[in-house]
Amino acid sequence: xxxxxxxxxxxxxxxxxxxxxxxxxxxxxxxxxxxxxxxxxxxxxxxxxxxxxxxxxxxxxxxxxxxxxxxxxxxxxxxxxxxxxxxxxxxxxxxxxxxxxxxxxxxxxxxxxxxxxxxxxxxxxxxxxxxxxxxxxxxxxxxxxxxxxxxxxxxxxxxxxxxxxxxxxxxxxxxxxxxxxxxxxxxxxxxxxxxxxxxxxxxxxxxxxxxxxxxxxxxxxxxxxxxxxxx
Amino acid sequence: xxxxxxxxxxxxxxxxxxxxxxxxxxxxxxxxxxxxxxxxxxxxxxxxxxxxxxxxxxxxxxxxxxxxxxxxxxxxxxxxxxxxxxxxxxxxxxxxxxxxxxxxxxxxxxxxxxxxxxxxxxxxxxxxxxxxxxxxxxxxxxxxxxxxxxxxxxxxxxxxxxxxxxxxxxxxxxxxxxxxxxxxxxxxxxxxxxxxxxxxxxxxxxxxxxxxxxxxxxxxxx
Numbered sequence: 001x002x003x004x005x006x007x008x009x010x011x012x013x014x015x016x017x018x019x020x021x022x023x024x025x026x027x028x029x030x031x032x033x034x035x036x037x038x039x040x041x042x043x044x045x046x047x048x049x050x051x052x053x054x055x056x057x058x059x060x061x062x063x064x065x066x067x068x069x070x071x072x073x074x075x076x077x078x079x080x081x082x083x084x085x086x087x088x089x090x091x092x093x094x095x096x097x098x099x100x101x102x103x104x105x106x107x108x109x110x111x112x113x114x115x116x117x118x119x120x121x122x123x124x125x126x127x128x129x130x131x132x133x134x135x136x137x138x139x140x141x142x143x144x145x146x147x148x149x150x151x152x153x154x155x156x157x158x159x160x161x162x163x164x165x166x167x168x169x170x171x172x173x174x175x176x177x178x179x180x181x182x183x184x185x186x187x188x189x190x191x192x193x194x195x196x197x198x199x200x201x202x203x204x205x206x207x208x209x210x211x212x213x214x215x216x217x218x219x220x221x222x223x224x225x226x227x228x229x230x231x
Numbered sequence: 232x233x234x235x236x237x238x239x240x241x242x243x244x245x246x247x248x249x250x251x252x253x254x255x256x257x258x259x260x261x262x263x264x265x266x267x268x269x270x271x272x273x274x275x276x277x278x279x280x281x282x283x284x285x286x287x288x289x290x291x292x293x294x295x296x297x298x299x300x301x302x303x304x305x306x307x308x309x310x311x312x313x314x315x316x317x318x319x320x321x322x323x324x325x326x327x328x329x330x331x332x333x334x335x336x337x338x339x340x341x342x343x344x345x346x347x348x349x350x351x352x353x354x355x356x357x358x359x360x361x362x363x364x365x366x367x368x369x370x371x372x373x374x375x376x377x378x379x380x381x382x383x384x385x386x387x388x389x390x391x392x393x394x395x396x397x398x399x400x401x402x403x404x405x406x407x408x409x410x411x412x413x414x415x416x417x418x419x420x421x422x423x424x425x426x427x428x429x430x431x432x433x434x435x436x437x438x439x440x441x442x443x444x445x446x447x448x449x450x451x452x453x
Contacts, residue, residue: 066382067430069389072406072423079414157303161393165410174309178396183313190309194302201301 002184003191012188017172019192025168026196029087030156033094037151040095041102042144049110049140050132058107065100070158073097078165090162090169097158098151105147109140142212149204157197170196238416245417252405253425260401260429263391266323268384271330278331279338280364289339296332304329304393312397322394329390330383337379341372373444381437388430402426 006012013019048054073096078089113136121135137144160171173189176182246253282288307325315321345368353367369376392403400407402422409418 063385063434066385066389067427067434069392069403069406069423069426071392071395071403072419072426075406075410075419076423079410079416079419153301157301160303160305164396164407171305174305174396177309186309186312190306194306194310197301197303197306198298201298 003187006184006188019170022168022170022172023192023196025087026156026159026162026170026193029091029094029159029162029167029169030152032091033098033155033159034148034152036091036095037098037102037155038148041099042106045103045106046110046132046137049107050128050136052111054107055111058103062100062104065097070097071161071164074161074165085166087162087167087169089165090159090167093161094155094158098155101150101154102147105150106140106144109143109147110136112143113139142208145208145211149201149208152204153197153201156200157193160193238414240416240420242417242421245421249418249421253421256402256405256422257425257429259399259404260388260391260426263319263322263326263394263399263401264384264387264429264433266319267326267387267391268330268334268380270323270327271334271383272380274327275331275334275338278335279342282335282339283342293336296335299328300332304390305396308393308396317397317399319394319399321397322391322399326387326390326394330387333383333386334376334379337382338372338376341375341379342368344375345371374441377437377441377444381434381441384433384437385430388426388433392426402429 011018015021045058048058070093074089074093077083077092078085080089083089083092117135117139118131121131126134159169160174162169163171163175170189170192173185173192175189177184177186177189278292282292304325307328308321311321311325315324349367349371350363353363358366391401392406394400395403395407398404402425405422406419406426409415409422412418
């Protein structure tokens with residue numbers, strides 16, 4: 001009941017600590033982090049996949065991501081004087097943890113292209129660049145998109161930790177709620193952060209469906225991929 | 232941290248002078264991890280049996296699992312906090328939920344991958360359902376099940392740190408309190424390294440166990 005009152009209170013829907021502003025902060029942090037991670041991860045993974053090199057690196061980067069706690073990286077970055085507390089540390093930490101699923105999936109996608117298909121394309125006189133742009137990337141697209149989905153959902157979910165290092169986002173309610181021992185605010189924050197993550201997951205699932213060519217769509221029930229790094 | 236002291240990231244002095252504290256945090260970290268994974272196993276196994284007997288449940292079970300998996304641990308711990316309060320149970324139950332999903336999936340996939348001909352042969356030898364499950368299917372699925380346990384355990388080691396929010400985070404509590412005590416670099420980095428080492432230790436131990444669980448494939452396992 002108190003929770004209902006909290007959500008229907010118009011004061012919680014306006015101003016810098018309102019739900020729209022906090023949601024926006026979380027979305028912006030996530031977009032920035034994904035942008036950085038994509039720029040860093042995709043070219044390297046595509047190149048490694050194209051040359052079929054670095055199998056160990058591409059597969060182990062996920063294991064490393066799993067073993068290193070996100071909270072620890074976030075706090076270490078925020079404790080470096082030149083970065084400091086706030087959203088910057090969070091964006092950097094989020095970007096770092098988005099890299100493993102991007103690299104692993106992109107590499108797997110490119111290297112999964114059948115050797116005979118590559119031979120046929122070469123036989124048709126394609127250059128290395130054409131091979132990449134017209135054969136490898138299109139065939140790898142579903143797996144690359146799956147990697148982007150895994151990374152993005154994970155980033156949106158983890159962005160709630162930014163509040164622990166003085167950043168914004170929806171985690172603010174949870175952290176402030178614990179500081180004030182106010183169960184209503186804690187629960188409201190938990191519902192909002194969980195809701196945003198689930199919404200992102202649904203959105204990307206739909207996007208993945210739209211971007212997958214009709215012929216490649218699996219007829220079996222969709223099984224959500226297991227994220228590399230839990231948030 | 233003393234206000235006037237230098238603030239190095241690496242300090243052996245910190246390790247020796249806070250040895251007891253580090254050991255206590257490590258003990259808590261291991262207990263929280265093991266309790267979460269064991270709880271997850273206890274729930275996942277009967278659930279896997281149920282899903283295998285009633286296949287229609289598989290789709291919905293995996294969907295619910297997928298949604299639960301998406302919920303950030305910060306939110307899940309907060310949602311459970313009013314139920315269990317500031318107790319280790321809040322952290323254990325939340326982390327068991329995540330571990331459950333990995334273990335459930337791998338158990339179902341592992342059991343499904345057992346060759347139907349082998350099950351047929353066992354039936355032909357006169358084994359009953361129970362015998363087939365425990366003496367044929369489970370042993371053959373063990374490597375897949377243990378792979379799930381390994382992935383779940385390593386993830387749980389990292390997630391325990393979020394438990395610092397409710398005062399039960401093992402090394403995470405040291406990381407957070409180091410941060411709150413004026414960015415105490417030595418405490419933050421030492422606890423982080425300890426946490427990663429713990430994850431690697433679990434990974435190596437469970438990997439060894441996983442390899443041992445498939446004696447028929449030992450030649451392939453390096």
